[in-house]
Structures are given as C-alpha cells and as structure tokens.
Amino acid sequence: MFKNRLVFFFTFLVLSCTHNGASETEEIKFSFDSFPSVHELTGEKYIYDSILNARKIVVKGNDLIVSNLGGGGSQVHILDRNTLSYKKGLGKIGQGPGEIRSGIWELDAGLNKDTFWAYDLNGKSFYEFSLVDTSVLAKRTIRQNEEWFLGYSMNWKSENEIISYMTRDSYKFGIFDTLGTRLGSIELWDKEEAVDEQTGYLLSSMYQGFLEYNPSNHILGHAVSQFENFQLIDLHSGESISLIGPQEYEIDYEVENQGNEIAAFLSNETIKGYSDIFIGNNSVFLVYIGKTSAQRRESGVNSDTIFEFDLSGNPKALYKTDLSIRSISVSEKDQIIYAVTSDKDPGIAVFRY
Template identity: 70%
Template structure:
C-alpha cells in the first residue's frame, strides 16, 4: 500500500497564467475568493415522464438533447431549446442495425450541422443520429476495434479524427480514425518519460471524470470527479493548464495491489470534484460538487455551484443554483444554462446567467 504515489506524475505544462498561484507540482490553485463575481441563479424547471434517469445533455441547433441511462426504452430525447416542449425520442436498444447495444454514456455535438453523436461505453460503439430524421435508429455506427478497445470516450476533432480517453497508456488521450487506427496522442501522464501500462491504468482510473471538446477553438477539457482538479488543453499549441480548487485540500488516497493490478482508492472523506464540464467558445463552465459521498447522500444535493472560467483558466463568475444539478450545456449566445437536476423530481432547469 502506498500513499501519495500519484503526485510525481502530475508535473504538467502551464501557460498564460500568473506563476504566483502555482503549487509545487505546477498546478494553478484558486479559491472561492478568486471569482470576481458571484451570482444567484434561479432556474425554471421542466419535468418529463420519459426522462427519469438522465445522464448527459447537449445543445444542437434548435434542440436540447438528453440521454436517459438504462431501461429498455428509447435512450435519447429531443426538446425545443426555446420552449422546452418535448419533441421526440430516438435510440432504440437492441442488437440490430442502427440499434444501441446497452446505453448512452456520453454525447457529442459532432461536426455536421444536421446530426450529433451518442457513445455507448459498454457496447464500445458510437452512433450518429440525424436531427430531423423520423427514424429511431442511428444513421451511422462506428464500433471500436481491438486497437481502440481501451478508449473510454469519443469527441470529434476532424472528419476522420476522434479523441478518446485511453487507459493502460502513457498518454491521457489517443486520436483514432474512423477505422480504429491510432493516429496520435494527447497529453502524456509524465513529461519526462513514458509510464508503463499498469501506471497508465491506475492514473486513468484515478483521474476519470467528465470530458468535453470544442472543435471551433480546439480546446479539450477534462475534470476529475473524485477530487478537485481539471485541465484545459489547447490542441493547436499543444499547451495545457491544470487547475486545483477551490478548497485546495490534500487528496487522501491509497494505492493497493489487487491481483496483477494497481488500483487507487480515494478516501470517502475527500470532497468530490466536478460532475460536468462544458467548453464554450469564450468560457469554460464546470459543475462543482464540493461534498463527500456521505454529505451528498445526507443533503440530497449533488451540486449547487457552477464555475465559469475564461480559456486561460482565469476565474470569471461563481454561480449558485436554486436546485441541485448534475450536468449542463450552455448557450453563450442566449446566455442560458440548461442543467439536469438531481433533486427529488429530476428534470431540466433553465438558468439565465
């Protein structure tokens, strides 16, 4: 059993930020007081009988699209972005052509104007759905092959490049073409040398959490859910920012050998980090948890805070929400945040910010 094993691998490149807020590992620290503005958000809430276990939410053209995790019903639900009126459901569970194998773990707006993508983690498949198609089946399916099998997410970088969080790897992300061939890598776990497969597996599990990518500005964001940490990577310049906060505690965890694997276990007393991240064109938004598992259970609140940063990692605004939320999508043009609520009667809350 080993304590604080991970810190030696977390020396990450920093750019465009003042060095006075860097800690010993090169990460930028911030606190609640770092936000120049604090704003209360009171949302208008909508509840739908067909969306009882929502996981992800995205904005695409005139639609809000919500994934409903589990069950045998349709997995993807369309709402009008202006009225929040329920439109249609697609994404049939099954083994046939265009059907979803198990359930939708992640959504990506994709590159085409008239479609979006849904990722089935357990089924190792990505599905393209057309916005205005009446069919409940996917228009296109990409299945991960053996070379890509250890990828755990999908975001489109270009028409033939998909970014995927990888495990058992010296890098955090791999780039794959649509045939499953690996064409590149993003952000090594350790700058000076490659880490082995076992360490890569341990780190990918320890740092797992929400991911988002904006192909318009080529910013990739990755946040940890088990503790306070998130990273912004500029794929144009190859530079990255790692940020820690707002409470700046020491992460209490152990690393244990189980069979042939090294596994990291974060203490139950550690405050959780982030349950979602949204990369906009001008700002980055994060859903901050800031509670232990027992505190979340006791209060019934996952998060009632959203942080807004600029693209250089500077804190802009701390938003306090009127209802507990778990995931968000943002219309910067309309200055609206659409959030999945995690209260007694879960639904969709719309906040004007």
C-alpha cells in the same frame, strides 16, 4: 511502494507535455474568492414522463438533446429549446443495425448541422443520429476495435479524428480515425519516460471524469470527478493549464493489489471535484460538487454551484443554483444554462445568467 510511486506521478502530472513537444503544463490554484462576481440563479424546471433518469444534455441549434442513464425505452430525447416541449425519442436497445448495444454514456454535438453522436461505453460504440428524419435508429455506427478498445470516451476533433480518454497508456488521450487506427496522442502522464500499463490504468482511474472538446477554438477540457482538478489544453497551440481549487486539501488514498491489478482508493473524506464540463466559444463552465460522498448523500444535493472561467483559465463568475444539478450545456449567445437536475423529481432546468 505503490503509494510513493503515485505521489511521484501526481507531481509529474502538472509538468507533462503533449506528444509534439508543446510547452509544459502550467498549474493554477484558485479559491472561491478568485471569482470577481457571484450570482444567485433561479431555475425553471421541466419534468417529462419519457425522461426518467437523465444523464447528459447538449444544445444543438434549436434543439436540446438529453440522454437517459440506463433503463428501457428511448435512450435519447429531443426537446425544443425555445418552448422546452418534447419532440421525439431516439435510440433503441438491441443488437441489430442502428441499435444501441448497452446504453448512452456521453453525447457529442458532432460536426454536422443536422446530426449528433451518442457514445455507448460498455458497448464500445459511437452512434450518429439524425435530428431531421423520422428513424429512431442510428444512421451510422463506429465501433472501437482492439487498438482502440481501451479508449473510454469519444469526441470529434475533425472529420476523421476522434479524441478518447485512455487507460493502460502512457498518454492521457489518444486520437483515432474512424477505422480505429491511432493517429496521435496527447499529454504524457510522465514527460520523462513511458509508464507501464498498470501505472497508466491506476492514473487514468484516479483522474477519471468528464471530457469535452470544442472544435471551433481547439480547446480540450478534462474535469476530474474524484477530487478538485480540471485541465484545459489548446490543441492548436499546445498550451496546457491545470487548475486546482477552490478548496485546498491533501489527497488521501490507498493503493491495493486486486488480483493482477493495482487500484487506488481515495479517502471517504475527499471532497469531490466536478460532475460536468462545458467548453464554449468564450468561456468554460463546470458543475462543481464540493462535498464528500457522505455529504452528498446526507444533503441529497449533487451540486448547486457552477464555475465560469475564460479560455485561459481565469475565473469569471460563480453561480449558485436553487436546484441540485448533474450536468449542463450552455447557450452563450442567449446567456442560458440548461441543466439536468439531480433532485427528488429529476428534470431539465433552465437558468438565465
């Protein structure tokens, strides 16, 4: 019964609406041949003793902000974007004021010139750090309260609005103020009726991935990691598109009871989708995996492919990298892609496109 119900909701996913009655989601299929140009990129790689297991990277003015994937020491590192020299480490694990409870899962450039934000998923906390003062501690902390606790990401929408990917919810995304009051919702899983908590949990786990929002053009991007799907939503106009590709295959999965929960398990033969998304002012960039889990392990390559789309979802360029990469941030003005590598000696790579 659960399997048939999930197929039903996959169908509804591409027909869902936003909470304000915006237009239905348009589904677009693309292939490798859809890209008008293909480019080979050679990266300059930099390795840092202080950054042993980098996860996310963000361009902020003349700085690069890099987060660690767990471990001790500084949880966030600041590099000079022009020279790639190491500037300082920030973020101390602990339970005191300004300290990080668990570790950093995501980064957000924030809305202010001299600060950025780091999200601790396990600790359910959002930390603001300064790029200009000498303190290694967060200058401000926003904690998720009970109403907000089931949000699994945090990205600034405006001065008092934060977007979160939701679980156990009828909507994919929720909007909260800094005190944790829910202000709105985005994109119903099913436009006909509210889904129950279990179905919301099942769908949100199936579609888990990476979120990015650009407040300059109001584009919210969500890239799915477990299979090939990403979505672009214009929060100003309400227009939404779901992009599927570049390979065409059926999603093979099983749904099982686990105590009081139901969980979906994709086949090991499922081709993985994306390990990061970047929403620029003019283009959308995605790190495409395009391999099964076994192929990733055997090859030792997470991704060597970056897709570029325009903000309307039209393919612009495909980039093949000479290094395995995990996540990216882009300076469109300088035409530079900064990437966290996922090879034998992980570091930061610079690609000019």
